[in-house]
Amino acid sequence: MRVSKADSERIPTYIAGLDDRLGGGIPKGHVVLVSGPAGSLKSTIVYRILFHEATERGASALYLSMEQSRKSLLSQMSAFGMDAAKAETLNVIDIRGLRRELETNSMQPHWFLGLRQQLTRYKAELGCDLIAIDSLDALYALTPFENPRNEIFQFLEEVRDLDATTFLISEMPADRKTFGQFNVEEFLADGILHLRIKEVEVGLTTSVRRFIAILKMRGIEHDMDYYPLLVQRGRFEIVTD
Numbered sequence: 661m662r663v664s665k666a667d668s669e670r671i672p673t674y675i676a677g678l679d680d681r682l683g684g685g686i687p688k689g690h691v692v693l694v695s696g697p698a699g700s701l702k703s704t705i706v707y708r709i710l711f712h713e714a715t716e717r718g719a720s721a722l723y724l725s726m727e728q729s730r731k732s733l734l735s736q737m738s739a740f741g742m743d744a745a746k747a748e749t750l751n752v753i754d755i756r757g758l759r760r761e762l763e764t765n766s767m768q769p770h771w772f773l774g775l776r777q778q779l780t781r782y783k784a785e786l787g788c789d790l791i792a793i794d795s796l797d798a799l800y801a802l803t804p805f806e807n808p809r810n811e812i813f814q815f816l817e818e819v820r821d822l823d824a825t826t827f828l829i830s831e832m833p834a835d836r837k838t839f840g841q842f843n844v845e846e847f848l849a850d851g852i853l854h855l856r857i858k859e860v861e862v863g864l865t866t867s868v869r870r871f872i873a874i875l876k877m878r879g880i881e882h883d884m885d886y887y888p889l890l891v892q893r894g895r896f897e898i899v900t901d
Contacts, residue, residue: 674708678874687878690878691848691850695829695852697833701855702795708737710723711742718749721790722753725752725753740894780822796828796829797831800841808842
């Protein structure tokens with residue numbers, strides 16, 4: 661696939677209509693927070709970005725699953741038409757594999773410290789043009805914080821130094837108004853993609869609809885409207901009319 665110079669500086673979301681509002685996509689090197697409730701397709705959208713970048717542009721991508729097993733994740737994504745065998749440069753590592761690697765390398769049990777070092781190693785060995793961490797909440801649950809805000813700041817600064825486009829998935833229960841658990845992630849991230857789920861009464865039935873908005877993206881002029889997100893036969897698009 662031939663990529664123009666302008667396109668080479670952006671990472672598409674591969675959601676039809678949304679990339680138009682980003683001038684082609686997310687600027688390379690950004691750290692993007694992807695927040696939303698369960699069932700809003702956070703993991704699927706992020707994995708899909710990495711999958712298409714790997715299959716269409718040959719990018720090196722790393723997906724760290726802190727909750728779901730690798731087998732379960734790949735099975736879920738294949739249901740959306742994403743066959744892992746087609747994405748040779750997309751590496752998926754789950755928490756069990758990561759734990760084994762940390763123990764093999766005699767790294768400290770503090771997950772933030774161990775993960776920071778391991779990400780640097782992955783970058784050196786795999787390239788890692790794109791990185792996804794799914795999810796921050798699961799990572800936090802494994803981490804005995806002393807000063808959460810300072811430690812998260814340090815972690816994100818070191819992630820930024822990897823010179824990769826990074827997606828941080830954050831579970832956002834309906835009763836929480838902040839996009840990250842410690843109310844600091846949204847300020848440190850370069851971008852925020854927010855997904856919502858809304859119940860809509862349709863006749864005698866209740867339909868569940870998904871919506872997506874770009875709430876923050878440094879370096880880009882964009883609106884902050886929520887658009888319906890449609891998923892049909894593996895195609896993702898927003899409704900703008």
